[in-house]
Amino acid sequence: MVETIIGMGEIAMGLSGDLLTALGLGSCVCVVLYDPVSKIGGAAHVMLPDSTISSFVLPERTVLLADADMNVRRHIREILAQRDYTVIAEPKAKDELIDLYRQHHPSVSLVSAFLPPVNWTDAVQLLLQVDHQANVVILSPQTDRTFILDCLNRGVKDVVTDPFTEDKIVSSLDYVLFRRHLKFADFAIPILRRRLIAMGAKQQNLIAMIAGGAHMFPSLKDEEVMRIGERNVEAVKAQLHREGIRLVKEETGANVGRTVRFDVASGELRVSTRNGLRTFSP
Numbered sequence: 001m002v003e004t005i006i007g008m009g010e011i012a013m014g015l016s017g018d019l020l021t022a023l024g025l026g027s028c029v030c031v032v033l034y035d036p037v038s039k040i041g042g043a044a045h046v047m048l049p050d051s052t053i054s055s056f057v058l059p060e061r062t063v064l065l066a067d068a069d070m071n072v073r074r075h076i077r078e079i080l081a082q083r084d085y086t087v088i089a090e091p092k093a094k095d096e097l098i099d100l101y102r103q104h105h106p107s108v109s110l111v112s113a114f115l116p117p118v119n120w121t122d123a124v125q126l127l128l129q130v131d132h133q134a135n136v137v138i139l140s141p142q143t144d145r146t147f148i149l150d151c152l153n154r155g156v157k158d159v160v161t162d163p164f165t166e167d168k169i170v171s172s173l174d175y176v177l178f179r180r181h182l183k184f185a186d187f188a189i190p191i192l193r194r195r196l197i198a199m200g201a202k203q204q205n206l207i208a209m210i211a212g213g214a215h216m217f218p219s220l221k222d223e224e225v226m227r228i229g230e231r232n233v234e235a236v237k238a239q240l241h242r243e244g245i246r247l248v249k250e251e252t253g254a255n256v257g258r259t260v261r262f263d264v265a266s267g268e269l270r271v272s273t274r275n276g277l278r279t280f281s282p
Contacts, residue, residue: 001263002017002019003018003021005021006021006043006045008045008047008183009045009182009183010044010045011043011045011175011188011191011192012043013041013042013192013195014042014264015199016264017265020032021259021260022043022212022260023259024257024259025212025214025260026214026229027212027213027214027228027229027232028047028229029046029185029233029236030043030210030212031044031192031236032260032262032269033189033201033245034209034282035196035205036205036207036282038200038205039265039267040199040200041196041201043192043260043262045188046183046188046212046232047232048184048228049184049228049234050184050185051181051186054184059107059177060107061107062106063080063085063087063110064089064091064104064110065077065089066097066109066111066112067090067111067139072139076164077090079169079170085173088104089104094116094122097109097111097115097123098127098130101131108157108177109136110137110160111124111127111139112138113138120140120151124136124138124154124155125154135157136157137158138151139162139164140160141162157176158172158175158176167197168198172198174194175191186235189243189245207247209247209269210237210247210251211252212251212260213232214256215227215253216229216255249282251271256274256275257273258271258272259271259272267282268280
C-alpha cells in the first residue's frame with residue numbers, strides 16, 4: 001500500500017492500493033470524495049472556509065502550448081478557448097519553446113513529452129533554467145506511476161496523459177494555477193472533484209466523507225476565531241451541495257484533534273483521536 005500525506009491546503013488523489021492520510025487535524029477539515037464503483041478517490045485538507053475572506057488576486061490564465069502535432073494543438077486550443085484560458089504561443093520545437101517562453105512569460109506551459117529534437121526531460125530542464133518557477137505540465141502517452149513520479153521529481157507540476165480530454169486538461173491547469181488557494185473549501189472541493197472525474201470517476205457515483213472542524217481554542221475571546229472549525233464544516237457542506245455530491249459520513253466538531261486515513265481500495269475512513277479509533281465505510 002502506498003501512503004500519501006496530505007499537507008495543509010493540499011489535495012491528493014488515489015486508486016485502489018493507495019492510502020491518503022491527513023495528520024493532526026484541528027479546526028481544518030479533511031474532505032474525502034470517493035467513487036465506490038471505480039475505486040477512485042481523493043482528499044482535500046481544507047484550512048479556511050471561503051476565499052472571499054482573502055484579498056488575493058487570481059492569476060492570469062495564459063498558456064504556452066508546445067507540441068509538434070498540429071491536430072493536438074488545435075484540439076487543446078479549442079478546449080481552452082471554452083474555459084477562459086488563452087493560448088498565447090504554440091512552439092513546435094525546442095528553440096521556439098525557449099524563445100517564446102521568454103517573450104510571453106505564460107502562466108503555465110503545456111509541453112509534449114516528445115518535442116523535437118529533445119525529450120521531455122531536456123525541455124523541462126531548459127525551461128527551468130530560464131525560470132525556476134515555471135509552471136510546466138507534460139502531455140504524455142505514458143500513464144504508469146513511475147513515469148509520472150519521475151516528472152514530478154524533476155520539477156514538473158503535473159502530467160496529463162492521453163487521451164487529452166477536456167476534464168484532464170482543465171483540471172490540471174486549474175490545479176497548477178490555483179494550488180495556493182486549495183486551502184479554501186470553495187477552491188479545493190471543485191478542483192478535487194474535477195481531478196477525480198479526469199481520472200475516470202463518475203459524477204453520479206461520487207460520495208463524500210468529512211472529518212475535523214474541531215473547536216480547539218475554547219479559551220479565546222474572539223468569536224470568529226473560536227468558530228473557525230464550525231465555519232469550515234459549514235463551508236465544506238455548502239460546497240459539496242453546490243457540487244452535487246452527497247455527504248454520507250461525518251466526524252466533526254468537539255475539541256479533539258484527529259488523524260484521518262482513507263483506504264481507497266475499501267473506501268474505509270479511519271479517524272483516530274485521543275479517545276480511540278472510529279472506522280467509517282461508505
